Amino acid sequence: MKFKTIVSMALCVVCVTCLMVSGCKKSSEVQADPIGALLQYNGCKQFLANTQENGLVPGPHNDCIEYQYNGSGKLILRHINAGFNCCPGEITATIEFNGNLVIITEAEAEQACRCNCLFDLDFEINNLSPGQYTIRIIEPYVETGDQVLEITVNLSSATSGSFCLPRNYYPWVQ
Numbered sequence: 001m002k003f004k005t006i007v008s009m010a011l012c013v014v015c016v017t018c019l020m021v022s023g024c025k026k027s028s029e030v031q032a033d034p035i036g037a038l039l040q041y042n043g044c045k046q047f048l049a050n051t052q053e054n055g056l057v058p059g060p061h062n063d064c065i066e067y068q069y070n071g072s073g074k075l076i077l078r079h080i081n082a083g084f085n086c087c088p089g090e091i092t093a094t095i096e097f098n099g100n101l102v103i104i105t106e107a108e109a110e111q112a113c114r115c116n117c118l119f120d121l122d123f124e125i126n127n128l129s130p131g132q133y134t135i136r137i138i139e140p141y142v143e144t145g146d147q148v149l150e151i152t153v154n155l156s157s158a159t160s161g162s163f164c165l166p167r168n169y170y171p172w173v174q
Helices: 002-023
Strands: 035-043 062-069 075-085 091-098 101-108 116-126 132-138 149-154 160-166
Touching: 035 075, 035 091, 062 132, 062 149, 075 101, 075 132, 091 116, 101 116, 149 160
Parallel strands: 101 132
Antiparallel strands: 035 116, 062 075, 062 160, 075 116, 091 101, 132 149
């Protein structure tokens, strides 16, 4: 009788262990979906009339994006010289992922002043695997027909970089 009880208990332990092991995946096998957020913004930027580009800081007539990737899922983006109303209320952004296309749509809560100016916006995207991506920023004050701020990056080989477009109208040109 003791032998049957021991064998039965052993079989139960083996079955439970098999169920637990077969239902578990290693954490390295599970990839979470990318997720992004607007972290902060600052502006209304004031540029001096004699502002010159020094190769490090984009001048006011450029609409730019800079990126840094840590190689393990975190992408930091900075939208430099984003055009908004001088009194935008809260600036927000939605970040959508469609395959290897990342679309950031920026918005402002209000247009409380009769002027526009330039802001810098910082974004963070997590759970982004190395690979080639197109990052597109949809801005509220880019004129219809003007080129959209968009960059294609290979995060497997280029972990940082920048891209600028000239904007030849207000608020980029005073």
